[in-house]
Structure formats: structure tokens, C-alpha cells
Amino acid sequence: MIGASLPSPTVAVWHLGPVPIRAYALCIVVGIVLGVWIAERRWRARGGRDDFILDVAVWAVPLGVVGARLYHVLTSPEAYFGAGGDPVRALYVWEGGLGIWGAIAGGALGAWIACRRAGYRFLPLADAMAPGLLVAQACGRWGNWFNNELYGRATDLPWALEVHRWDEAAGRAVTDASGAPVVVGTFHPTFLYESLWCLLVAAVIVLLDRRVQLRHGQAFFLYVALYCLGRSVFEALRIDTANEIAGLRVNQWVAGIIFLAALAAFVRSRRVNAGRGEVLERVPSSELPAATTPGGDTATQTGGPTVTASADRPSPDRDERPDAKES
Structure with missing residues (x-):
């Protein structure tokens, strides 16, 4: 059936x-x-600053990579700190081994x-980025294909994946005496399943x-919940070495726990957050010196962007404080 495989x-x-x-x-x-x-397109559509997503990427991308690698190393320590392990290889990110849960947490x-640095609330940004x-995860999974x-698990389905015996150090398939790549069999293409699920x-x-019109936080929590739902299924199909608890892979336990937490947060967001609204900048009241106008009203002055909000519909994206003044 190898001829009918991917x-x-x-x-x-x-x-x-x-x-x-x-x-x-x-791929990453x-x-x-x-x-x-x-994310930039969705953020601008919500009224956010055009270049802010790039500012976010400066922080989120490196911390996401660090978090992803830390999760992988902590949940698979034997390869690096066990018998015959090499701790230095924990730094070899290019060889693979990035845990999505750590990437999400770090990012x-x-x-x-x-x-916090720019004065935006986190949940509207998370919704825009979800x-x-x-899509980024869907692309990254193709790195596993390479x-x-x-x-x-092994399968002879028409979309089965042909897998070669692999030399990780060289980054290429092992070859036989004639120079042909050694094929170990055909298996479920879990990378493809997960990539399509993400899309x-x-x-x-x-x-x-x-x-x-999802409320604040709901797009992000829906992303986390639905991804975990699919990941738990794909994880059950995988046959690579992994630590287990009570017969289930660690990633399955993590997916289940995060799914329940995200589902609860999704439901709570519907009750707590009043609506989506536009994204406005928050300026801490401590940075807004008060000034009295000729009419006796109190105003604020700042060198930064002016923030306004309707009195009958406070913006859900601002931090509401009793002593806050708006210009």
C-alpha cells in the first residue's frame, strides 16, 4: 500500500x-x-493601533519559543537528563520538540x-490574535512532516503517511546500501489532521x-477549547514515546484540563463582559494631571493619545477606576 500513501x-x-x-x-x-x-487585520478592524501587533510579537514570539521548549523538556526530561541523555541538547530547538501548551503560556x-506597556486590555487583543x-500552528505542524x-499508528488507508527511518543529527532519511531512503511503514498523518483542524x-x-458578535475573551477561549478537543484525539493516535499517567499521555491530561478551564472561561465571559465594542487605549489616572477648565469642569491633559468614552456606554476595554478622569 506504500504506492497509495502520502x-x-x-x-x-x-x-x-x-x-x-x-x-x-x-515552517515556524x-x-x-x-x-x-x-492579527494585525483583526486588531485594526477593532480600532487598535496599526503597529501594535508588531510590538506584541517582539515580546510574544521569543517568550512563546522559550515556553514551548521548557514544556517539552519538562515533560520529556529523560532524553536530556536521564541515563545517556545530553542536557545541552535541550537548547537544540531546531531539532524539534516544542510543546504547544508552553508556547501558548509563554506567548x-x-x-x-x-x-501593560501600551495601555491595552489583554482579552480584546487575545480575541484578535486567536x-x-x-493558522500559525497549522503551518508549524508541517515542520513535523519534514x-x-x-x-x-500504522495504517493502510489511502491517505496514510509514508515515513522514513530518520537521522536527526543529519536532518535526512537513512539510506540503504543502494542509496535509497529506508521506509519504515505507513502511518496516520497526525500532523496533517492537526493542521486541518487548526484551519x-x-x-x-x-x-x-x-x-x-462574540464577547470579550470568547474568541480566545473558544480557540483554546476547540484546539484542546482536537488535540486530545490526535494525541491518542500518536505512537511516539511519551510519559503517561494512568494509561493516558501527559498531553492528553493537559488537553483535557485546559479544555474544561477554557470552556468555563468562555461561558463566564458571556455573563461578565458586556459586549465586544471597539478597542480603546487605557491611560492610567496617575499619569493624567488634572486641570480645571474655565467652565469649572475637571479635565485631564496628557501627551499621549486622547481617550474618550460615552457616559451611557463605558468602553469595556478600559480599566474603570473611581478616580479616573477622561478628557
Whole structure:
């Protein structure tokens, strides 16, 4: 059935002189570029500052990579700190091994820092970024295809993935005496399942956001919940080595717990947040010196952007404080 299977690359690293060009890294970079572009469009549509998403990326991307690697190393420590392990290889991000849960946590921390520095609330930003994050993940999964890794159980389905015996150090398939790549079998292409699922969830979020006007935080929490739902299924298909708890892979437990938490947060956001509204900048009251106008009203003066909000409809994107004054 190999003739009816999907092919896998035999090379995942090319050399430009002494510089290695790794397909895994290229897939991640393409995903980041597409994710930032989509987030920028959604952020501008909500009234956000045009260049703010790039500011977010400066914080979110490196912290996301660090978080992703930390999660992988902490949940698979034997390869680095066990018998025969090499701790230095924990730094070899280009060889694969990035945990999505750590990436989301680290990236969210970076985005939160950027929001605090610029004076934006976090949830509207997270909503704007959710579909782009899913597209970025969909692109990143193709790095696993290039590396011939993280495939599922053996199968002879027409869309089965042909997998080669792989030399991780060289970044290419092992060859036999005749120079032909060694094929170990055909397996479920879990990378493809997850990539398509991410694109489907992104489309669902965009459609719902247009049809039913999701409240603050709901697009982001829906992204997390639906991704976890699909990931738990794909994780069950995978046969790569992983630590288990009570017969389930650690990632399945993590997916289940985060799914329940995201689902609860999605429901709560519907009750707590009044509506989507436009994105406005928040200026801390401590930075707004008060000034008395000729009419006796109190006004604020600041060198930054002016923020206004209707008295009968406070913006849900501002921090409401009893002592805050608006110009």
C-alpha cells in the first residue's frame, strides 16, 4: 500500500554554505508571519493601533519559543537528563520538540506584558490574535512532516503517511546500501489532521465572530477549547514515546484540563463582559494631571493619545477606576 500513501520528505536541512536552513524553522517562521498579518487585520478592524501587533510579537514570539521548549523538556526530561541523555541538547530547538501548551503560556505572557506597556486590555487583543495563532500552528505542524516525526499508528488507508527511518543529527532519511531512503511503514498523518483542524477552528471563530458578535475573551477561549478537543484525539493516535499517567499521555491530561478551564472561561465571559465594542487605549489616572477648565469642569491633559468614552456606554476595554478622569 506504500504506492497509495502520502509521501514524506527525505531531507529537512539544506546548507547555504556553512549555514544550515532547516525546514522545521522555516515552517515556524512562515506561521509567525501569517499569524501576525491576520492579527494585525483583526486588531485594526477593532480600532487598535496599526503597529501594535508588531510590538506584541517582539515580546510574544521569543517568550512563546522559550515556553514551548521548557514544556517539552519538562515533560520529556529523560532524553536530556536521564541515563545517556545530553542536557545541552535541550537548547537544540531546531531539532524539534516544542510543546504547544508552553508556547501558548509563554506567548500569552509576552502579549500581556506588551498590553501593560501600551495601555491595552489583554482579552480584546487575545480575541484578535486567536485565528492567526491557529493558522500559525497549522503551518508549524508541517515542520513535523519534514522531520518524519510525531506520526500516528500504522495504517493502510489511502491517505496514510509514508515515513522514513530518520537521522536527526543529519536532518535526512537513512539510506540503504543502494542509496535509497529506508521506509519504515505507513502511518496516520497526525500532523496533517492537526493542521486541518487548526484551519477549521480558525474559520469557525471568524464566522461566529461575524455572525453572533462574540464577547470579550470568547474568541480566545473558544480557540483554546476547540484546539484542546482536537488535540486530545490526535494525541491518542500518536505512537511516539511519551510519559503517561494512568494509561493516558501527559498531553492528553493537559488537553483535557485546559479544555474544561477554557470552556468555563468562555461561558463566564458571556455573563461578565458586556459586549465586544471597539478597542480603546487605557491611560492610567496617575499619569493624567488634572486641570480645571474655565467652565469649572475637571479635565485631564496628557501627551499621549486622547481617550474618550460615552457616559451611557463605558468602553469595556478600559480599566474603570473611581478616580479616573477622561478628557
